[in-house]
Amino acid sequence: MTNNLQPGGALPYYMRKVLNQLSAYETLSQSAAKEALEGITSGLVNDAQITSFISTYMMRQPTIDELAGFSAALLEQSITLPIEAADAIDIVGTGGDGKNTFNISTLSAFVVAGAGHRVVKHGNYAASSVSGSSNVLELLGYRFTDDADLLNRQLDRAGICFLHAPLFHPVMKRLGPIRRNMGVRTFFNLLGPLTNPVQPGYQLLGVNSLSVARMYHYLLQAIGKTRYAIIHTLDGYDEVALTDAVRVYGNETDALIQVEELGFAAIDPKAIEGGNTVESAAHIFMDVLSHRATTEQRNVVLANSALALRMYHPSYSFSDCLQLAADSLDSGKARQSFETATQIK
Numbered sequence: 327m328t329n330n331l332q333p334g335g336a337l338p339y340y341m342r343k344v345l346n347q348l349s350a351y352e353t354l355s356q357s358a359a360k361e362a363l364e365g366i367t368s369g370l371v372n373d374a375q376i377t378s379f380i381s382t383y384m385m386r387q388p389t390i391d392e393l394a395g396f397s398a399a400l401l402e403q404s405i406t407l408p409i410e411a412a413d414a415i416d417i418v419g420t421g422g423d424g425k426n427t428f429n430i431s432t433l434s435a436f437v438v439a440g441a442g443h444r445v446v447k448h449g450n451y452a453a454s455s456v457s458g459s460s461n462v463l464e465l466l467g468y469r470f471t472d473d474a475d476l477l478n479r480q481l482d483r484a485g486i487c488f489l490h491a492p493l494f495h496p497v498m499k500r501l502g503p504i505r506r507n508m509g510v511r512t513f514f515n516l517l518g519p520l521t522n523p524v525q526p527g528y529q530l531l532g533v534n535s536l537s538v539a540r541m542y543h544y545l546l547q548a549i550g551k552t553r554y555a556i557i558h559t560l561d562g563y564d565e566v567a568l569t570d571a572v573r574v575y576g577n578e579t580d581a582l583i584q585v586e587e588l589g590f591a592a593i594d595p596k597a598i599e600g601g602n603t604v605e606s607a608a609h610i611f612m613d614v615l616s617h618r619a620t621t622e623q624r625n626v627v628l629a630n631s632a633l634a635l636r637m638y639h640p641s642y643s644f645s646d647c648l649q650l651a652a653d654s655l656d657s658g659k660a661r662q663s664f665e666t667a668t669q670i671k
Contacts, residue, residue, distance in 0.1 A: 341371045341379070348382045359388075359395025367403060367497035376504055383513035387537065390544050396513070397520040397545075403497045404523040407474045409481065411524040412552070414444040417634055418519045419532035419564035421458070421511075428600035428610040430565050430626055431532060432459040433660075436615065437631040439485035439667075440659030441650050443638055446481065448522035450491040457600055457607035460490050465608045468668050476670065484667035494523045520545065527552035530634040532564035536573060543575040553577055553637040557630075561595075566629045568593045568622070574633070589645060590625050597622035615661040628652055 344354065344362050354362065365371045366379065388396065417435045432447070439445045449459030464470065470490035471477065480487040492498065498514075505512060516538065519531050529551055533539045539558045546554045554576055561570040569592060571584045585592045597620060600607040613619045614627055631651035632644055639647060654660045 341365055341375045345375060345378055345382075348379070353389045354392050354395065356391040356395040356398070359392040360399045361395075363396045363399040364403070367399070367500065369500055373504055376501070377508065380504070380508065380512050380514075384510065387541070388513050388516065390541055393513075393516060393520070393541060394545060394548070397517050400495055400497070400517055400521045401523070401525075403495070404521065405472060405494045405496070407472070407477065407494075407524055409446065409474065409478060409487070409524045411444070411446050411526040413528075414446045414481075414524075414526040415528035415530065415634060415637065416446055416448055416519070416522050416526045417530045417630070418448060418522075420515055420519060420534060420538065421452070421564065424534075425563055425567070425595070426456055426600055427563070427565065427567070427598045427626075428607050428614075428623065429457060429459060429462045430598070430630055431530075432462065433611060433614050433627045434530075434630040434634060435486060436664045437627060437651050437654045437660045438634050439663040440654035440657075440661075441631075441635055442485065443635070444481055445486040446489065446522065446524055446526045447486065448489045448491060448494075448518065450518060456602060457604045459488070461604045462608050462611050463488060465604050466611065466664075466668065469671070480667045480670050483670060484663045486663055486667050488667070489523060491518060491521075495521065528634075528637050529554040530630070530637070531556045532566075532630075533558050534562060534564040539573060539575055547577075551577075553640075555579065555633055555637060557633065566626065566633060567595070567598060568626050568629060569595050569598075576637075588629055589648065590629065593622045593625070598626050615655075615664055617656070624655070628655065631655075 366376050417431045419431050435445045435447045451460045452458035470493060472493040477487040531542055533556060536558055539556045542556050556575040557566055558573045559567040559570050566572050568585050568590050571582055574581050574583060614623055628648055628651045632647040635647040635650050636642060
């Protein structure tokens with residue numbers, strides 16, 4: 327059942343009505359969800375109400391309307407930038423798969439940039455793994471910034487820039503202590519892939535369940551993303567892990583692809599673990615860029631990069647795109663992209 331609340335009332339009172347609706351197992355309309363999140367981020371809703379609200383979505387996933395409303399609220403309150411991103415791609419996972427892989431999507435972003443395509447990656451510190459994209463990039467010397475001129479220079483010269491989420495979503499700062507005190511994954515993890523402040527036209531999005539994949543599939547269609555691919559490896563990874571078949575949803579795609587169809591042999595999950603520290607994840611990161619990676623580490627990065635590149639080259643086979651990714655990595659262009667982006671001040 328969807329609620330029939332009318333947004334616009336006094337926020338604390340409105341939030342009480344929302345919580346009553348949710349406790350009765352009803353769902354929120356898109357407009358009601360948007361207003362509820364605006365109330366939470368405004369500081370006009372108390373911590374107990376926020377905790378109760380978040381806890382609701384630990385017992386069930388947000389509906390499509392609720393997720394659309396939440397993401398719309400965060401985007402409206404985000405810091406916008408004069409960055410042309412219609413031809414750019416974001417490569418991101420929702421996290422929360424509990425697999426503790428190394429930073430595959432971040433490495434794929436540099437491979438795609440090295441292959442000549444613009445990447446505007448939105449990322450954050452780890453929420454449920456050892457090393458998120460922000461953790462490893464920060465350790466390796468990338469300086470987070472909201473300076474549009476600097477980000478545009480990185481994009482022009484390195485083919486990539488990185489948008490560290492806390493700099494562009496300041497309204498989320500109030501929620502930090504509450505989320506840390508709760509100590510569990512929340513629905514806010516689902517919002518990251520939807521709330522890149524410059525909204526790139528292309529997106530490769532990894533998710534940890536098929537139900538979430540279908541929800542994003544609907545949402546990305548609704549907002550008119552130029553091209554997108556939503557990926558889920560069936561044994562629970564939010565990326566192409568090469569450990570099992572992968573489900574891919576896209577603008578014109580709904581496919582289950584076996585590892586062998588991608589041109590690889592299935593691998594042991596242990597081969598793509600990221601270690602127990604950010605330092606170990608950073609070590610693997612540089613090994614991949616410097617031709618010191620294991621075959622399994624290299625292949626996983628190439629597989630994800632090839633899916634991203636295929637969005638730009640829909641007439642190419644996966645094998646063709648795999649070759650483009652390998653050329654970027656083997657020629658040193660991916661590492662050059664990383665070093666250039668890190669060095670621009």
